[in-house]
Structures are given as C-alpha cells and as structure tokens.
Amino acid sequence: MSTDTHTSGRPRAGAGPGRARTITLVVVLIAELMNALDGSIVYTALPSIQADTGASSAALQWIPAAYTLTFALALITGGRLGDLCGRKRIFLVGTGVFTLASLLCGVATGPELLIAARAVQGAAAAAMVPQVLATIHVTFDGESRAKAFGLYGMIMSLGGVLGPVLGAALTSADLFGLDWRPIFLINLPIGLATVLLGLRFIPESRARQARRLDPLGMVLSSAGLLLIAYPLTVGGERHWPAWSLAMAVAGAVVLAVFVAQQRAKTAKDGSALVALSLFRGKAFAGGLAAQLVFGLVSGVFLLTWTLFMQEGLGFSPARFAPGSIAVSIGGMAGAMLASKVAARQARRVPQAGAVLVAVTLVGYHLLITTQGTGLPFAAAVAPMILFGAGFGMIGAGLAGLTLGQVDHEDAGSASGLFNTAMQLGTALGIALASVVFFTHAPAGSHGATVTGAFAGTIRYVTGALTVMWGLMFLLPRRARG
Numbered sequence: 001m002s003t004d005t006h007t008s009g010r011p012r013a014g015a016g017p018g019r020a021r022t023i024t025l026v027v028v029l030i031a032e033l034m035n036a037l038d039g040s041i042v043y044t045a046l047p048s049i050q051a052d053t054g055a056s057s058a059a060l061q062w063i064p065a066a067y068t069l070t071f072a073l074a075l076i077t078g079g080r081l082g083d084l085c086g087r088k089r090i091f092l093v094g095t096g097v098f099t100l101a102s103l104l105c106g107v108a109t110g111p112e113l114l115i116a117a118r119a120v121q122g123a124a125a126a127a128m129v130p131q132v133l134a135t136i137h138v139t140f141d142g143e144s145r146a147k148a149f150g151l152y153g154m155i156m157s158l159g160g161v162l163g164p165v166l167g168a169a170l171t172s173a174d175l176f177g178l179d180w181r182p183i184f185l186i187n188l189p190i191g192l193a194t195v196l197l198g199l200r201f202i203p204e205s206r207a208r209q210a211r212r213l214d215p216l217g218m219v220l221s222s223a224g225l226l227l228i229a230y231p232l233t234v235g236g237e238r239h240w241p242a243w244s245l246a247m248a249v250a251g252a253v254v255l256a257v258f259v260a261q262q263r264a265k266t267a268k269d270g271s272a273l274v275a276l277s278l279f280r281g282k283a284f285a286g287g288l289a290a291q292l293v294f295g296l297v298s299g300v301f302l303l304t305w306t307l308f309m310q311e312g313l314g315f316s317p318a319r320f321a322p323g324s325i326a327v328s329i330g331g332m333a334g335a336m337l338a339s340k341v342a343a344r345q346a347r348r349v350p351q352a353g354a355v356l357v358a359v360t361l362v363g364y365h366l367l368i369t370t371q372g373t374g375l376p377f378a379a380a381v382a383p384m385i386l387f388g389a390g391f392g393m394i395g396a397g398l399a400g401l402t403l404g405q406v407d408h409e410d411a412g413s414a415s416g417l418f419n420t421a422m423q424l425g426t427a428l429g430i431a432l433a434s435v436v437f438f439t440h441a442p443a444g445s446h447g448a449t450v451t452g453a454f455a456g457t458i459r460y461v462t463g464a465l466t467v468m469w470g471l472m473f474l475l476p477r478r479a480r481g
Contacts, residue, residue: 023201024139025148028132029155031095031194034187035125036159038102039067041167042118045180048171052179055111065233066115070122071129072229072423073222079130079416080273084213087131087138087412088204092195094127099191105184133399133415138205138408146400150339153396154332164306165324207409214265217273220258225420227251232427240434274417275410284414286474287402288421290350293468294394295425296432297357297461303430304437304457311441312450313375323381330388331395338396347401347475353393354469358462360386365458373447394468401475436460 042049042064050060082090101124104117136148170182178185228251235244265272278284309320334356338349364383367375399418406414441453 020201021139021144023197024135024203025151027194027197027202028091028135029151030190031091031128032132032152033155033159034098034190034194035071035129036156037163037166038121038125038184038187039064039071040159040163041170041183042067044164044167045171045183048180049111049114053109053111053114055114059111059115061234062115063111063118066118067122067125068423068427069226069229069233070119071126072420072427073225074123074126075130075420075423076221076225076274076413076416077218078127079134079412079414079419080213081127082131082134082412082415083207083410086204086206087134088198088202090127090412091131091135091202092198094124094129094131095191095194095198096124098124098128099187099195102184102187102191106178106181106188129419130412130415133403133418134411135202135205137403137406137411137415139203145404147339149400149404150335150396152399153338153392153394154335156331156395158328158332162324162328165321168321205408205411207412212269212271214262214271214273217258217262217265220254220261221273224251224254224258225424227254229424229427232424232431235431235434273413275413278406278410278414278417281405282474283405283476284402286471287398288417290468290471290475291398291402291418291421292425292428293464293471294398295422295427296429297425297464297468298391299426299429300433300436300457300464301429301461303433304454307437307441308450308454309380311446312448312454313373313377313380314447315377315380319377323384326381326384327388327391330385330390331392332388333385334389334392334394335396336392337389338393346477347397347472350394350397350401350475351469351472353390353397354465354472355390356393357387357390358465358469360390361458361462361465365455365462368451368455368458373451375451398472398475405476432460433457 046060046063049055049063055063078090078094098121101117101121105114105121108114108117133149133152136145136152140148167183170186171180173182175182227247231244231247235241235248238244259276262272262274262276266276305323306320309315309323334353338353341349360383364387367379367383371379402418403411403414437453437457440456441450445453
C-alpha cells in the first residue's frame with residue numbers, strides 16, 4: 001500500500017487523466033535530456049573555449065569535471081530533499097537554477113566564471129534529476145510504468161551519445177557569431193518551458209510522514225563521495241600519484257562511517273538521509289550493483305572507442321559523428337523494445353541486452369584483430385547499432401526493475417542512489433581506462449598501437465558485462481504491478 005501523498009489537490013497521480021500524465025512524462029524526460037546532454041556536450045567545444053577564454057590546460061579539465069563532481073556529490077541529498085520537501089518543488093527549483101546557471105555559462109568571458117557556473121549547474125542537476133525517476137515511479141503503475149522507464153532509458157542513451165555530436169554542430173555553426181556559447185544557451189528556452197509546464201502539469205508528491213533532513217549524513221556522504229570521485233576524475237591524468245590512492249581509501253573509510261551513522265540515525269528518530277531499508281530487498285541492492293557496473297562499462301568503452309575511431313582508424317571528428325548517431329539510434333530502438341515487453345519479461349530484458357552487447361563486442365574484436373587499421377568505415381560503425389540497442393535494453397530495464405520494487409515513501413532517496421551508482425561507475429570506468437588502455441597506448445599514440453590497445457580493452461568490457469549479467473539474477477522475474 002502506498003505511503004505517498006500528493007499535495008496538489010488533484011486525484012492520485014496514478015489515476016489521473018492520461019493526457020496530464022503524458023505531459024508530466026514529457027516534461028521530466030526533457031529535463032533528463034538536458035542533464036544527459038550537458039554532461040557530454042562540452043567536450044567537443046573545449047578547443048574553442050580554450051581559444052576564446054585563454055583557459056589553461058588545468059582549467060580546461062575542470063570545465064567538464066566541475067559539473068560531474070558536483071552532480072555526483074549532491075545526488076543522494078537531492079533525492080531525499082524531494083521525499084521531504086516535495087518532488088515537484090525540488091524539481092522546479094533545480095530546473096530553474098540549472099537554467100540560470102546555463103545562462104551564466106553562456107555569457108562567461110573567463111574560465112573562472114565558467115567553471116563556477118558549471119559547478120552550480122551540476123548541483124542543480126543533482127536536485128532535478130532524482131525527481132525524474134521518482135515522479136515516474138509515483139505517477140505511473142504497472143505496464144505504463146514499465147513503458148515510462150523504457151522511455152527514460154531511451155533518453156539516457158540518446159543524450160549521453162548525442163551530446164558530443166550536438167556540441168560539434170552548434171560550435172561549428174557559430175550561430176549569431178557566438179562560437180561555443182550556444183551549447184549552453186540552448187538550455188534557456190528549454191528550461192523555461194520545462195518550468196512553466198511543470199508548474200501546470202506535474203503533481204506534487206512527498207513522503208507522508210515528512211522527516212527532518214540529516215545534515216551530518218549530508219556532510220559524510222558528500223565528503224566520502226568527493227574523496228573517491230575526485231581522484232577517479234583527475235588521478236589518471238597525473239599517473240595515479242600516492243595522494244590519489246590515499247584519498248580514495250579515505251573516502252571508503254568515510255563512507256563506512258556514513259553507513260554506521262545512518263544506522264544510528266534510523267534507530268534514533270528515523271530521519272536518516274538514506275533509507276537503509278531499501279537494501280533489505282535483493283532487487284534494489286542487485287540493481288544498484290548492476291547499475292554501477294553499467295556505468296563502468298559505459299565510461300571505459302565509449303572513451304576508448306572514441307580514441308580508436310579517431311586515433312586508431314584516423315577518422316575525422318565529422319566522420320566519427322555517424323558512429324555516435326548509430327549508437328543513439330540503436331539505444332532508442334532497444335529502449336523502445338524494452339518498454340513494450342518489460343512488464344512481461346522483467347529481468348530477461350536487461351539480461352538479453354547484456355548478452356547482445358557482449359556478442360556484438362566479440363564480433364567487433366574479431367573484425368579489429370583481422371582487419372587492423374584497415375577496418376572499413378562501414379564495418380567500424382554498423383555494429384554500434386546493435387551495441388546501442390543492447391545498451392538501451394539494459395538502461396531501460398535496470399531503472400524499472402530496480403526502482404519498481406521501492407515504496408513511494410522512499411522513491412526520491414532510491415532514485416538519488418541509483419543515479420549516484422551510474423555516476424561513480426562512469427568515473428571508475430574512465431579511471432580504469434588508464435590501466436586497460438593508456439598503459440598500452442600512451443597519449444599521442446596512433447594507428448596500430450591504439451587499435452591493439454582498444455582490442456585488449458574489449459576483453460575487459462566483455463568480462464564486466466558477464467558480471468553485470470550475473471548480478472541481474474537478483475532482479476525480480478516479474479515487474480511489480
């Protein structure tokens with residue numbers, strides 16, 4: 001029985017008019033798309049940003065890192081704020097601040113303001129994004145919820161891969177003589193429309209027994225994640241100095257203290273930042289672990305594949321774009337398929353996606369080892385449609401099955417943890433690329449060296465997919481109605 005209550009005065013969202021629910025879904029998915037794009041759209045514009053602002057190499061690294069770090073650190077708090085203060089309210093505040101921060105990014109004349117605005121963007125996204133999954137969870141039921149989660153997976157697949165392509169297109173178009181700035185300014189009309197439509201159509205929901213926020217838990221969780229995420233973000237570029245490893249170990253210790261504090265807080269007054277009861281069910285724990293591995297696979301493969309296409313095979317960034325589009329098309333198709341069959345097939349959907357990706361990569365590895373740097377463009381791009389389809393099936397299936405078992409009371413907290421797992425997994429994957437790829441193909445390598453290093457990386461990725469496939473047996477056989 002749901003313990004969630006809606007404060008907007010409307011009927012319970014799950015029973016609301018179909019048109020209003022559809023608009024609600026569109027609004028929250030547009031917000032998720034903005035976040036997915038902004039996490040990656042900046043990469044292809046970095047050379048233009050450096051030329052225009054005079055940013056140093058260190059400052060240039062912090063333009064994407066500032067967003068990623070603040071986003072990862074604040075997700076757990078952002079999710080819980082939605083449970084306590086109202087998911088609609090936190091979603092609208094987060095989206096509004098995200099839009100204003102995008103304006104600051106677009107008008108920044110120096111790297112300092114741009115980095116600061118990116119940090120604010122990331123923190124705002126951490127308030128906005130957990131409410132997306134939480135709102136879907138409390139607004140839809142049964143098969144309609146499975147379809148909505150499928151569309152969420154499609155947006156994730158589309159945004160993460162389309163970001164660099166859109167960034168290159170907007171930068172090269174030099175709209176109104178603004179050079180790289182439209183990659184941020186494009187958020188202004190989209191964000192404003194999202195806020196206005198959200199005010200009208202998103203139903204308010206929150207935990208019925210609203211508890212106090214947990215300031216100590218916020219500090220411990222953020223500190224622990226920072227101590228782990230920061231060295232993962234910058235350690236590889238600095239060849240893993242001793243301080244980066246010490247910082248990661250310290251982060252693990254702080255997170256252990258955080259778990260102990262959460263247990264004590266739960267026993268004392270039930271107002272812990274994280275609902276530890278979520279981990280009593282194997283579905284949530286298994287789904288969270290699978291999501292972490294999914295992020296790892298995404299981080300290590302998409303980074304090294306980009307280098308393989310451009311530095312190994314010698315394709316220009318413009319010619320590389322069809323490969324990203326192929327992944328996006330496949331991801332949308334896979335997510336749409338998952339949304340249609342998820343309610344009946346449950347964990348078979350993401351497991352089939354993992355198998356599809358693994359089989360595709362085995363074939364890709366065979367092509368690379370036999371063709372080497374002579375691999376034709378079509379052969380390098382075509383398999384990525386199947387790769388994207390498998391990724392779409394995994395993303396859509398994991399979200400629905402992991403969060404579908406959660407009570408409405410803790411939807412925001414669960415969503416924050418789910419998104420945090422993806423962010424940490426991606427950071428870990430990028431860090432592991434330093435071990436499995438860059439040790440064999442140092443910066444500046446080309447041709448056969450890069451191609452061989454990428455072929456070796458595929459073996460590690462396939463192994464990680466096998467682990468993820470096994471973790472998915474902890475997910476339910478049937479979706480929760």
